[in-house]
Amino acid sequence: MKRPDQRRPDGGRIYIVQIEIASCSYQGGRDYNEDCVRHLEQNGVCVVAVADGLGGHGGGHIASSITAEVITRTFFKTPSMDPEFIHSLFELANIEVVKAQTPAEMMRSTGVALFVMGSQALWGHAGDSRIYYFRDGRLIYQTLDHSVSQMAVFSGEITKDEIRTHSDRNRVLKAFGEDGALRPEVSPVFTLEPGWHSFLLCTDGFWEYILENEMETDLTESENPHYWIHAMLKRITGRVPRDTDNYSAAAVYVKG
Numbered sequence: 001m002k003r004p005d006q007r008r009p010d011g012g013r014i015y016i017v018q019i020e021i022a023s024c025s026y027q028g029g030r031d032y033n034e035d036c037v038r039h040l041e042q043n044g045v046c047v048v049a050v051a052d053g054l055g056g057h058g059g060g061h062i063a064s065s066i067t068a069e070v071i072t073r074t075f076f077k078t079p080s081m082d083p084e085f086i087h088s089l090f091e092l093a094n095i096e097v098v099k100a101q102t103p104a105e106m107m108r109s110t111g112v113a114l115f116v117m118g119s120q121a122l123w124g125h126a127g128d129s130r131i132y133y134f135r136d137g138r139l140i141y142q143t144l145d146h147s148v149s150q151m152a153v154f155s156g157e158i159t160k161d162e163i164r165t166h167s168d169r170n171r172v173l174k175a176f177g178e179d180g181a182l183r184p185e186v187s188p189v190f191t192l193e194p195g196w197h198s199f200l201l202c203t204d205g206f207w208e209y210i211l212e213n214e215m216e217t218d219l220t221e222s223e224n225p226h227y228w229i230h231a232m233l234k235r236i237t238g239r240v241p242r243d244t245d246n247y248s249a250a251a252v253y254v255k256g
Contacts, residue, residue, distance in 0.1 A: 017256035022225035034060030035248035055107030063109035108177030205247035225251035
């Protein structure tokens with residue numbers, strides 16, 4: 001049962017919901033793991049970020065770490081469910097990645113983040129790291145990639161499932177570390193009605209090897225996010241080639 005527990009910064013009540021989080025991050029067949037997963041949760045306030053570093057030679061891990069750390073820690077200092085505030089977090093992370101770049105290492109990162117405060121949630125993303133939202137075990141929303149492949153879907157050249165094998169699937173159109181404004185995509189705030197809400201945040205190295213209906217199947221058979229991640233990983237590890245990209249994910253269960 002949800003219950004009033006503490007005050008928000010604006011004086012309103014935060015209603016506590018049950019939140020469980022599980023995550024994974026694997027190097028795959030690459031020389032470095034340039035993905036980063038971070039999450040913070042306390043008293044019904046939660047932030048989860050998954051970032052995929054770009055740049056090679058290990059430099060991408062700097063960009064992904066900065067992205068995930070800036071978003072999670074800055075949000076948790078003064079949590080707010082204002083979409084403009086979330087937008088500013090992403091822009092701040094972009095600025096910090098640019099500051100860390102050098103002429104020899106122009107690393108960048110994609111990123112996706114989920115924010116929960118009591119019975120409210122929203123998310124933001126840039127690039128092709130995704131968030132999937134399930135209600136009572138059924139997929140009801142997924143983000144659209146900022147990528148050349150996604151544009152090919154919009155133009156009718158390929159189907160959405162063909163993104164996974166498209167020749168331009170690694171060409172992203174937005175990433176942290178770009179000069180100028182990042183202009184991330186941020187969702188409106190929405191209310192988590194009583195029930196079971198599940199979120200999957202993941203890099204392209206993860207979602208490329210598991211279909212959405214398989215995510216649903218594994219979700220309905222998993223009593224907690226740890227089991228859900230484990231079930232999906234069993235599918236993925238049986239499919240990835242030896243030279244596969246890093247693959248990382250965070251699973252979040254919210255019950256209220």
